Amino acid sequence: MRVFSSSGTGTRRRGGPGPATASPDPPAPRSRAERRRLARRVRRRRAGRAPRRIAGALAGSVLLTLLVKTFAVQAFVIPSASMEPTLRIGDRVLVDTFSPWTGDAPARGDVVVFTDPGGWGPRTAPGERSGFPGKGWLTALGLVPADDGRTLVKRVVAVGGDTVEGDTSGRILVGGEPVDPPQGAPERPAGAHRPFRVTVPAGRLFVLGDNRGNSADSRVHLDDGHGGTIPQDSVVGTALAVAWPTAHWRSL
Incomplete structure (x- = not known):
C-alpha cells in the first residue's frame, strides 16, 4: 500500500530510512613540525607549573611548622641548676604548649x-639582655629557645586542695606522705x-626544684599572700623531653 506525503510531491514507504547525512571528514594528520611545536608548548606549560607547585609546597610546610611550634611544641x-640532675644548665627542653589551650591541668x-608570677626570676636590666633584632618574634614562634628570664621551670608537687608541709629537716610531705x-638529686643541705x-x-600549684638544696621555689615565696603557690x-x-645536647637526650 502506498502512502502519499503531505506535500504531494512524492511517495515513500512508512518506516523507511530517512535521508542520509554526510559524515565529517577526519582531521588531517599533523605534520612532524606541528607535533614538535605542540610537544614544546606542553613542556613549557609543565615547566611553568613546577616552580609554583614547589613554592606552594614549601610555603605550606613552613606554615605547618610554625603552627606546630607555636601552638603545640616550643623549645626552652x-x-x-635548680632542676639538677633532671635538667642541667643550657639544656634545651621541648614543651607541650598545646595542653593549656585545651584546659588540661598539670x-x-x-x-x-x-611565666614569672612576680619576683621569682633574676632581675635583668634591659641593657643586659642578650639577643638580636627580631629575637622576640622568633622566640614567640618557637624557632629560638626562650631564655629571657621570664620563664621558669619547676616540678609540680601539689595541686589545688592538697596540703603541703615542710619540716625542720627539709622533708616535704603532701597529704602526710613524703615527696x-x-x-x-643532691642531698638536702645540713642545717635548720x-x-x-x-x-x-x-587553680594554683605548689612547685619545687628537683635540686631541693639550690632552688628558689615555692618554699622561698611562702609569704607572698598565696603560700608560695x-x-x-x-x-x-x-x-616533654630534653632535645639538646644529644648526650643528655631523655624523656620527662
Missing part, C-alpha cells in the same frame, strides 16, 4: 614551664629549715 633553655609530678626528690604548712588554693594560668606547658 634551662637557666639554672598533675603532680609534671615538670612545667611557667622525695628524684633519684640522683623553716617549717611550714600550706593548703594549695584552687603559682597560678595555674601562668603555666606555659609541660616539659
